[in-house]
Amino acid sequence: MKENLNPYVISQVQFDQAADHLKLDPGLREVLRRPKRQMVVSIPTKMDDGSIKVFEGYRVQHNIARGPAKGGIRYHPNVSLDEVKALAAWMAWKTAVVNIPFGGGKGGVICDSRRMSLGELERMTRRFVSEILPIIGPDRDIPAPDMYTDAQTMAWVMDTYSMTVGYSSLGVVTGKPVSLGGSEGRNEATARGCLFVAQEAGKVKRRPLKGATVAVQGFGNAGSIAARLFAEQKAKIIAVSDSRGGIVNPRGIDVAKAIRHKEKSGSVIGLAGTSRIRNQEILELKCDILIPAALENVITADNANNIKAKIIVEAANGPVTPMADDILSRKGVFVVPDILANAGGVTVSYFEWVQDLQNFFWEENEVNNKLETIMKRAFHEVYETSRKYRVTMRVAAYILAVGRVADATLVRGLFP
Numbered sequence: 002m003k004e005n006l007n008p009y010v011i012s013q014v015q016f017d018q019a020a021d022h023l024k025l026d027p028g029l030r031e032v033l034r035r036p037k038r039q040m041v042v043s044i045p046t047k048m049d050d051g052s053i054k055v056f057e058g059y060r061v062q063h064n065i066a067r068g069p070a071k072g073g074i075r076y077h078p079n080v081s082l083d084e085v086k087a088l089a090a091w092m093a094w095k096t097a098v099v100n101i102p103f104g105g106g107k108g109g110v111i112c113d114s115r116r117m118s119l120g121e122l123e124r125m126t127r128r129f130v131s132e133i134l135p136i137i138g139p140d141r142d143i144p145a146p147d148m149y150t151d152a153q154t155m156a157w158v159m160d161t162y163s164m165t166v167g168y169s170s171l172g173v174v175t176g177k178p179v180s181l182g183g184s185e186g187r188n189e190a191t192a193r194g195c196l197f198v199a200q201e202a203g204k205v206k207r208r209p210l211k212g213a214t215v216a217v218q219g220f221g222n223a224g225s226i227a228a229r230l231f232a233e234q235k236a237k238i239i240a241v242s243d244s245r246g247g248i249v250n251p252r253g254i255d256v257a258k259a260i261r262h263k264e265k266s267g268s269v270i271g272l273a274g275t276s277r278i279r280n281q282e283i284l285e286l287k288c289d290i291l292i293p294a295a296l297e298n299v300i301t302a303d304n305a306n307n308i309k310a311k312i313i314v315e316a317a318n319g320p321v322t323p324m325a326d327d328i329l330s331r332k333g334v335f336v337v338p339d340i341l342a343n344a345g346g347v348t349v350s351y352f353e354w355v356q357d358l359q360n361f362f363w364e365e366n367e368v369n370n371k372l373e374t375i376m377k378r379a380f381h382e383v384y385e386t387s388r389k390y391r392v393t394m395r396v397a398a399y400i401l402a403v404g405r406v407a408d409a410t411l412v413r414g415l416f417p
Contacts, residue, residue: 004324006298008087014323016090019399022390029407036086037104038062042132044110046125049118056112056125060133062142063089063105066409069140070106071096071347073147073176074129074154076122080109084297088147091318092347095340097402099379101351106142108133114149123157130161137162139172139358145350146176148221152188156181171357175350184353186368187346191316192226193369194345196234197376198337199290199314205384206335208311211235214288216310218242218280219295220259220269223316223343227292228256236290240283243268244295247283248275285309293320300325308334315339321395330393338395340402341383348375 005011013034020030044056059082062070072092085107093105110129114122136142146155155177162173171182179185186193203209213236217228220243228238238256240249245268248254254275262272270277284291284300284307291310293299297319300308305321305328313329313336315321321329321336329336349372356362363371387397 004302004322006301006322007083008297008319009083009090011298011319011323012087012090015395015399016094016403018396019403022392022396022400023404023407025403025407029410032410033064033403033406036061036063036089037065038136039082039086040133040136041082042129044125044129044132046121046128048121056110056129058108058110058129058132059085060108060136060142061085061089061106062136063107064093064406064410065104066406066413067097068102068104069138070142071103071145071350072106072108072142073145074108074110074150074158075147076110076112076114076149078111078113080111085109087297088318091340093406094399094402095344096347096351097405098340098383098398099344099348099375100405101348101375103143103347103351106144107147108144109147122154126154126157127161130158131165134162134165137173139170139354143172143350143354144174145346151222152176152178152183155183171360172354175353175357177353182353182357182362184349184356184368185363185365186372187349187353188222189226189230190349190368190372191223191343191346192230193372194348194376195223195227195292195314195316195342196230197345197373198342198380199231199312200234201377201380201384202312202314202335202337206312208289212237213290214239215290215292216240216283216286216288217292217294218247218283218299219293219317220263221294223346224292224294225256225260225263227294227316228254229260231290231292232256239288240278240286241269242278242280242283242295243270244280246270247278247280248272249278249283249286250275290314293317296320298322300329302328305329306332308332310334313337315342318343326393326395336394337380338398341379341394341398344379345372345376348372
């Protein structure tokens with residue numbers, strides 16, 4: 002049977018597994034598995050040559066029973082409404098897993114931002130924000146950075162919203178520069194959260210991080226920082242990759258040199274002392290820990306049998322398909338799922354939002370200590386749920402998250 006790789010279909014399969022275990026009422030199940038709101042907008046943008054190009058953008062809010070929607074904005078040629086719907090759903094479950102008072106949202110624009118100038122990106126971003134402005138706000142829906150968006154993008158979002166409402170609204174967006182109300186520690190948060198859950202996974206699987214071999218597929222913000230943080234804990238980074246390909250050295254890669262090399266050349270390929278490897282091959286290397294930190298659906302039924310890692314920590318959203326999950330489970334691979342593993346980003350986004358609303362800001366060590374507490378607590382809640390229901394960590398994470406959102410929805414009731 003050919004595997005369906007539509008991310009929204011996959012997100013619903015994952016939800017249904019948890020709903021079955023929880024024996025959810027059919028009506029409640031229908032409410033929770035559908036997005037609450039979907040917005041599709043046209044984004045006319047003046048390009049540098051004077052022409053007008055119309056981009057398509059999306060903002061989806063999956064569920065807001067536990068608080069305002071929260072989720073990033075991504076710029077990519079392959080963005081689709083179904084992808085954004087899936088990412089919004091994953092955000093709803095992610096915020097519930099770590100038990101912070103947000104719902105799930107996501108946004109995206111179909112564009113190739115790498116081929117656009119800074120001016121074009123700013124004009125497109127500001128127009129996109131003006132189009133989705135009726136449904137965002139610090140008490141409605143709080144965007145954040147995602148693929149090919151960054152702190153500068155978020156500064157434009159914050160400024161556009163603020164200029165429209167007539168006052169500075171720091172809490173409308175997270176992932177901002179620190180000078181605009183951003184939080185210390187936010188840039189490293191996703192990777193640091195991965196580190197914390199990997200440490201706990203190592204304890205329960207008796208595979209300590211010190212001396213562990215690690216392969217990182219995807220060397221963007223999350224992947225490169227994860228590689229550095231894992232190396233600081235004395236793990237051995239044996240392979241890394243980016244969109245152009247990867248590099249491997251069984252004796253270990255100097256992560257700082259790899260980061261500098263990519264900054265200069267645009268890719269990790271060609272780093273002295275390493276051999277070139279294809280992106281697919283890096284997933285199948287023999288290692289203790291594999292960190293998929295790029296796009297979704299990189300481990301499927303076609304290659305899951307070739308995975309040799311003992312532990313997979315999902316820094317990316319949706320890197321493993323449901324059919325691959327079944328194969329990895331039978332092989333005894335311990336998978337720390339995305340809605341737990343990469344929840345560090347949204348957790349520190351929550352911290353940033355709280356600081357913005359209070360106009361009171363924390364030191365970086367306080368941010369990191371609070372993040373560690375939340376991530377490790379969430380890991381053990383998911384792990385105990387997996388033991389209680391005798392299911393994988395992914396199914397356990399969904400049981401925990403869906404149960405929390407279901408409880409909030411039932412208590413609130415239906416209006417009218």
